[in-house]
Amino acid sequence: MGKAAIMFQGTGSDVGKSLIVAGLARAFTRRGMAVRPFKPQNMSNNAAVTADSGEIGRAQALQARACCIASSVHMNPILLKPQSEIGSQIVVQGKVFGQAKAADYHLLKPQLMEKVLESFRHLQGEADLVLVEGAGSPAEVNLRAGDIANMGFAEAADLPVILIGDIDRGGVIASIAGTKMLLPENEAARLKGFLINKFRGDIALFTDGLRIIEQKTGLPGLGVIPWFERAHLLPAEDAVALDSYEARRNGYIKIVVPRLPRISNFDDLDPLRAEADVRLEILSPGQPLPGDADLVLLPGSKSTIGDLQALIAAGWDIDLKAHVRRGGWVLGLCGGYQMLGMRLDDPDGTEGPAGSCAGLGLLDITTVLSGAKTLTEVSGRDIVTDMPVRGYEMHIGVTSGPGLARPMLVLGSHADGACSTDGRVMGCYVHGLFAADEFRNAFLNRLRKRDASGLSYDALVDSLLDGLADHLERHADLDRMLEIANG
Incomplete structure (x- = not known):
């Protein structure tokens, strides 16, 4: 050799x-x-x-x-x-x-x-x-x-x-x-x-x-x-790792994540989980979204329509809308962002059987799952906190609609994502957001007032x-x- x-x-x-x-x-x-x-x-x-x-x-x-x-x-x-x-x-x-x-x-x-x-x-x-x-x-x-x-x-x-x-x-x-x-x-x-x-x-x-x-x-x-x-x-590869996620019992900020059948890129959660004052809970079907959650985070998905249907079958859509009515925060990442819109169309069967379905209706956007797959590293700023972000996009789908007039991020010369009129429901296509320490601290501070933890996630991994x-x-x-x- x-x-x-x-x-x-x-x-x-x-x-x-x-x-x-x-x-x-x-x-x-x-x-x-x-x-x-x-x-x-x-x-x-x-x-x-x-x-x-x-x-x-x-x-x-x-x-x-x-x-x-x-x-x-x-x-x-x-x-x-x-x-x-x-x-x-x-x-x-x-x-x-x-x-x-x-x-x-x-x-x-x-x-x-x-x-x-x-x-x-x-x-x-x-x-x-x-x-x-x-x-x-x-x-x-x-x-x-x-x-x-x-x-x-x-x-x-x-x-x-x-x-x-x-x-x-x-x-x-x-x-x-x-x-x-x-x-x-x-x-x-x-x-x-x-x-x-x-x-x-x-x-x-x-x-x-x-x-x-x-x-x-x-x-x-x-x-x-x-x-x-x-x-x-350390970032895990197999979804079986989610079985061993144990929520920190005394976390000041409570973040819940519905576990979807085709969950993807769930290492987005790792920097949040590493924060000492965050209680991150992964919920299985049959467990309701708790009423005291600060943030419901919808993760990425390899089969967005299928996972949205599973979310609805679990009754989480009802819980999620009740959470929003109580003034709770919602963040969708990639597939989770697409689910938050008014409608999802997969005319060519890109992620499963061809078809369409209504979205959760929490953002005024629609997504068509077609076209070339986006694979790119990105950097920019979060609009609300003005903190730098970086990460990568990995998705199929073109998103449109009035909600894009209120983007979540600015990435170079273009905007990404959407926010509700009150700013409490938001989503974007960027994975890896929370590895950026300044953004993570500012985002968590929006959920509950807190002092910056001092955690450097990249230094932790090394x-x-x-x-x-x-x-x-x-x-x-x-x-x-x-x-x-x-x-």
Whole structure:
């Protein structure tokens, strides 16, 4: 290959592959190496706009940040964005390729492998080390035909593999040993070691467990990684992370977010969640919007009409309008902004079945879901607070109507978003707004008078990445990983 590369595969989903790669990326970058993250295929509605005007999974954007470099479409060449239970939008090297149901997508994989290898070689050409992240588990041998995410890619790129097991969910001995047992001989030979992740308690008590795994698999243990307590403060990729959101009980400012089936870009919430005086609650269907909420925030969506219909089915539209009558604040971001309007039209079936539906009627706008997808980094100012904002737009749809005469933001030479006449209902297309500290403080101060917290969100994320790198340096054999990566 000429350049060092190593792949991290998991015994299942959510074993911590993304964070381990992010921590290793920061650790090896601090050693003076040019490191690049890579994930051949990702499935997530939490995406990020890249510096080369495409989109990739949020985890790879975080990993790029850990490498102290701008993100690139080549770091995640295939991104699947679920729009229904059986179908997804397919993004190839940052641009929308089309839509496909699961069965049809498998037929596309041989064609997509060419793009995956092209992107991988591009990164190899500029890196000392490429850290590759798998998806799900290689033990899903029923899906092995045409695989481009795990061993199929490792074989095509001739990569060594480290297997990661999650001890917190139980059964880690069986999951590691069983994964190797299920792999054909040539693929099992690619496994060069294993990591145990999310350990709680006294590591000395797991000595026998390590010995058994090593005996059963013939693989060396490369570390037992204790639970990293602050990992939840880093941007997450999978919506499963919302299951562990715990509201701060003594938060002075109460913000509630209805959890929609196709919620996207929910890392917009992370800077708010990091504020000590904010109580952020994620509500599931069946939970009413609480009457004492200061702000109801409607997040982004990958299927705006479908999620709006789910919101109405949950009765949240009634609660939301009652909240507005009480003088409460409402903010819609991207898809949530579109829902606040008078009407939504999807004439071409861009995000699901073609059709139309009435919006929530809280902003005097209408949206047609058609045209090219907007993918761009933006900066400007919030009109009410006059504070600087920055972020990115990632949406399909053209919004029009009288409400645009009262925009929320000014981005360079154009306005964005809309506000109600009293200013308490607002929305815009910009993701990442709350990472801007001055804007976040001014916005929260509109909800309830408060002193600026002093939180620097960007500094917090970099501090967490450094802490994660230190954690892995202490508990995993990074030198041995480099030897494996160098063959």
